[in-house]
Amino acid sequence: MPTADLLMSRGETQKTLHERAANAAVSQFGRQVFIRAVVEISNFCRENCSYCGMRRDNRNLSRFRARHDQLAELLIHHRPASVTDINIQTGEDPVAVREVVIPLIKTLQRETNLGVSVCLGSLDKTLYAELKAAGASIYIIKFEIADPAEYASLDAPGTQPERLENIRHLAATGWHVSSGFIVGLPGQSEQQLLANFALARELPLEGCSVSPFIPGDETPLANSPGAGIDLTLNCMAALRLMRPDWVIPAVSALNLAEPGAGYRRGLRTGANLVTINLTPAEVRDDYLLYKRDRFIMTEERILAAVDAEGLTPSSQSLAEFYRTRKINGAAISKAAVTAPA
Numbered sequence: 001m002p003t004a005d006l007l008m009s010r011g012e013t014q015k016t017l018h019e020r021a022a023n024a025a026v027s028q029f030g031r032q033v034f035i036r037a038v039v040e041i042s043n044f045c046r047e048n049c050s051y052c053g054m055r056r057d058n059r060n061l062s063r064f065r066a067r068h069d070q071l072a073e074l075l076i077h078h079r080p081a082s083v084t085d086i087n088i089q090t091g092e093d094p095v096a097v098r099e100v101v102i103p104l105i106k107t108l109q110r111e112t113n114l115g116v117s118v119c120l121g122s123l124d125k126t127l128y129a130e131l132k133a134a135g136a137s138i139y140i141i142k143f144e145i146a147d148p149a150e151y152a153s154l155d156a157p158g159t160q161p162e163r164l165e166n167i168r169h170l171a172a173t174g175w176h177v178s179s180g181f182i183v184g185l186p187g188q189s190e191q192q193l194l195a196n197f198a199l200a201r202e203l204p205l206e207g208c209s210v211s212p213f214i215p216g217d218e219t220p221l222a223n224s225p226g227a228g229i230d231l232t233l234n235c236m237a238a239l240r241l242m243r244p245d246w247v248i249p250a251v252s253a254l255n256l257a258e259p260g261a262g263y264r265r266g267l268r269t270g271a272n273l274v275t276i277n278l279t280p281a282e283v284r285d286d287y288l289l290y291k292r293d294r295f296i297m298t299e300e301r302i303l304a305a306v307d308a309e310g311l312t313p314s315s316q317s318l319a320e321f322y323r324t325r326k327i328n329g330a331a332i333s334k335a336a337v338t339a340p341a
């Protein structure tokens with residue numbers, strides 16, 4: 001577990017922290033990073049998180065649901081060659097899950113060998129089962145904020161007990177679960193920050209992200225100060241050292257926390273997953289997670305960042321990596337149990 005001093009470190013202590021984290025990632029994964037693409041399918045959301053522009057109370061947003069045929073054509077015939085996995089993301093919109101996401105997963109399973117992740121929020125358990133039956137295997141569901149009072153005061157999704165129950169349910173029903181938390185929220189104390197690590201450690205996760213708080217356009221927190229890049233990177237490094245085996249993404253918000261350099265610094269701090277944005281151009285400006293003026297991570301930008309940091313794209317998909325690791329892990333523990341004394 002990190003200490004508050006470590007998370008606030010600067011200078012030589014910080015440099016050593018980041019180097020140790022980068023080395024831990026290389027020891028575990030080599031110099032390879034996973035490359036996925038995200039498609040943002042719907043910006044309808046029934047939740048009202050204070051830190052997100054897609055919250056239901058934002059009446060200035062044009063709401064959209066992308067069409068299955070438009071996305072299928074894009075992902076089957078026009079995706080970048082480096083992409084091994086697709087992450088399908090929406091606001092919390094069960095209609096889009098039923099009408100677009102599940103048919104799209106089935107199409108991708110039939111037509112491609114892409115791994116499929118989904119990031120669709122808290123849903124009914126029958127929908128989780130339908131998504132899995134369709135062919136998705138990785139569920140990204142951020143716990144967002146560990147401190148219960150902070151969670152409630154910022155109107156994070158649903159209730160915290162429900163959110164955590166969903167995470168545990170997904171893992172118990174065979175999903176590979178990745179979660180995440182936000183650092184630098186307005187008024188966040190050191191104890192609240194550290195609580196995120198304690199909660200991440202006790203959840204049944206295979207990956208976790210660290211997102212800097214960005215004061216989102218059209219939110220109640222629009223005038224609050226954003227998280228500093230140093231705090232964000234220190235948290236990423238501490239997370240990598242806490243769980244060297246986890247898949248930790250470089251999130252696109254690093255570009256907002258430090259324009260021009262934040263993303264590459266994330267790759268220098270133990271991240272081993274990058275994301276190309278393939279959301280159709282005509283709708284992505286309304287996918288208002290942070291700012292209307294988005295910095296879109298194209299394949300060219302992603303590959304340039306990966307290359308500049310001396311890393312290489314993985315040819316194995318993240319879904320395949322998790323699947324084989326689980327099988328090998330099971331085989332190892334079985335052998336350990338049955339080996340003669």
Ligand code: SF4
Binds near residue numbers: 052090092
């Ligand atoms: S963070 Fe997610 S659940 Fe919350 S308002 Fe935004 S899209 Fe909806």
